[in-house]
Amino acid sequence: MRWKQFVASVLYALNGIRIAICHERNMRIHFAATIAVIVAAAIFRISKMEWLVLLLTIGAVMSLEIVNSAIERTVDLVTDEYRPLAKEAKDLAAGAVLMFAFISVIIGISILFPYMYVFFKNSLHFHK
Template sequence: MKKVIRSFGYAFKGISYAYTTQLNFRIHSAATIIAVASGLLLGINASEWLWIALAITLVTITEMLNTAVELLTDLTSPGYNNKAGHVKDISAGCVVIAAVFAVITAAVVFLPKLLLLVNHAA
């Protein structure tokens, strides 16, 4: 049981490292707070919550994996290496793809509700 508890400690240490050292992780965290608050305020339904949760999870996972890949690449190739640069670029590209998915998901879920609010207020 100690091993399991210790492994969770390492995982939270990794999340903390990503949050404290990576500006983009903090930006994504702020976007998560905005998305959750918007979902609560707009009263999205269970299936919409699942899509929002999926988008948040994909962005968070890819951002953390990108951080890990960058650290490992810097460790194994401290000097300039063209292929190491490609590895880091590809990893960052994965985050961009996940973030675009998140923006599209947010638009599909939130825009109709926001338009109803605007039309109702007018």
């Protein structure tokens, strides 16, 4: 019985990810950025440690976005009318995502930029 409960829990969680990707515009933006970063990282053959940092960063941003969406939906479920605390709850959750998304851009640039610099520098020397 426990195995079936575990499988059901995983399926519920996967459904939550599907809902986020299908219905949340910002999640689709994060997903597209994730694909671009993963492709770039694969092309540049970044180190194992750099992969780990990127994957943790990607996981954190995507997780925060899902939590933000859950908070927004919960607030909407509780009240249809404007309430300052409801707005603050939504703004705080969105702020958490924005803050970490900004930090993740800095992390991504700091990891990928040296590889891109060498690649383009070598490309320019090759064409001269």
